[in-house]
Amino acid sequence: MRRLPTAGALGAIHLLAAGATGCERDMVPAICPAAGAGGLVITEIRGNQSGTTSDTLGQWIELYNASGGDLDLEGLTLDLRRLDGSDQGLVRVRRALPVAAGAYVVLGRFDDATRPAYVDYGWAPDLLTSSGQLRDIVSAGAIDADACEQQVDRVVFEALPAAGTYALGVSPPDADANDAAAAWCTDATDDSDPITRGLPGSPGEANPPCP
Numbered sequence: 418m419r420r421l422p423t424a425g426a427l428g429a430i431h432l433l434a435a436g437a438t439g440c441e442r443d444m445v446p447a448i449c450p451a452a453g454a455g456g457l458v459i460t461e462i463r464g465n466q467s468g469t470t471s472d473t474l475g476q477w478i479e480l481y482n483a484s485g486g487d488l489d490l491e492g493l494t495l496d497l498r499r500l501d502g503s504d505q506g507l508v509r510v511r512r513a514l515p516v517a518a519g520a521y522v523v524l525g526r527f528d529d530a531t532r533p534a535y536v537d538y539g540w541a542p543d544l545l546t547s548s549g550q551l552r553d554i555v556s557a558g559a560i561d562a563d564a565c566e567q568q569v570d571r572v573v574f575e576a577l578p579a580a581g582t583y584a585l586g587v588s589p590p591d592a593d594a595n596d597a598a599a600a601w602c603t604d605a606t607d608d609s610d611p612i613t614r615g616l617p618g619s620p621g622e623a624n625p626p627c628p
Contacts, residue, residue, distance in 0.1 A: 448492030449565035455592035456484035457493075457562050457569045460521065460585045461604070463618050464577035465553040472615035476554045477525035477536055479620055480562065480570075481590040482516045490514040490522065490538075493569075496561040497544070497554060500575070505555050508540040519589075523620045526551055535620040570595070581605035582618030586627030602627035 450457075461479035466472040478495060482488055495508040508524065514537060516522040525532060527539035544552045556577050562569045570592045577583050584604040587594040594600050604618050604625060619625070 449567075450488050450490045450493050450569075451486075452482075452484050452488055452490075452493075452564050452569050454567070454569060456488070457481065457490075458483050458585070458590040458592045458595055459560060459562060459570050459572045460590045460595070461582050461618055461620070461624055462554065462560070462572075462574070462577055463582040463620070464556055465579075466615055467579040473613050474615040474617055475526055475533070475536075477523050477620060478554070478560065479521055479523045480516075481521050482518055483590060483592065485518055487515065487517050490516060492565065494561075494563045495524065495540075496563060497558060498561075499555050499558045500573075501557070505558065506544045506552060508543045510538055510540075512538075514538050521621045521623075526554065535617075537621070572596075574598075574601070578603040578605070581616040584618060584624040584627075586624055588623060588626065600627065 458481040459478065460481045463474070463477050465476060490510045491513050493510045497505040497508070499505050510524070514522065522537045523535060524538045524540055525536035526541065526544070527533065527536055528541045529539035532539035541551055546552055554577070557575050559571060559573045561571045572595055574583060582604045583601055585595050585600055586602055587600050605616050606625070608617050610617070
């Protein structure tokens with residue numbers, strides 16, 4: 418779990434209320450997952466995909482429960498920030514979201530009511546633009562997982578893959594091991610599914626080891 422300079426050094430602006438951008442949802446009462454530092458590990462990120470074929474699999478962030486016990490992630494926040502100094506926004510888990518010890522959970526850029534089966538929680542309409550459109554996951558930046566302002570994990574990345582996922586190739590996942598860029602690689606495995614379009618990664622499952 419990387420400790421960075423202050424948020425100001427990254428140009429981070431926490432958008433915690435609707436008045437900040439006009440597009441954030443109202444705050445919910447402080448409900449804190451019982452995960453201390455390193456209890457959750459960010460393990461895989463599927464950002465915006467580019468290419469000649471339209472992507473149908475969407476954007477998401479996967480976490481691993483390394484706490485040693487079952488957790489309910491209601492109240493967890495993901496703070497997404499750009500490395501170039503511009504702001505991004507905040508995602509908050511707004512309902513019960515159980516995850517067993519040693520299991521993975523996937524939060525995605527979908528409406529929660531219509532999310533695909535491989536996504537456990539859809540964060541829309543959090544993370545909207547001023548025009549009401551869902552923002553892409555930052556392509557170069559930092560993601561903090563926080564439980565009531567206590568940092569549980571942080572990942573910093575220079576560039577997400579334009580095809581496939583940014584995957585932590587360490588087993589079991591560890592919040593200190595995921596600080597090293599060498600522990601991450603692109604998962605460009607093609608499952609050749611005729612219905613979906615795009616490289617799926619491994620949402621909700623262990624990642625393949627990096628070469």
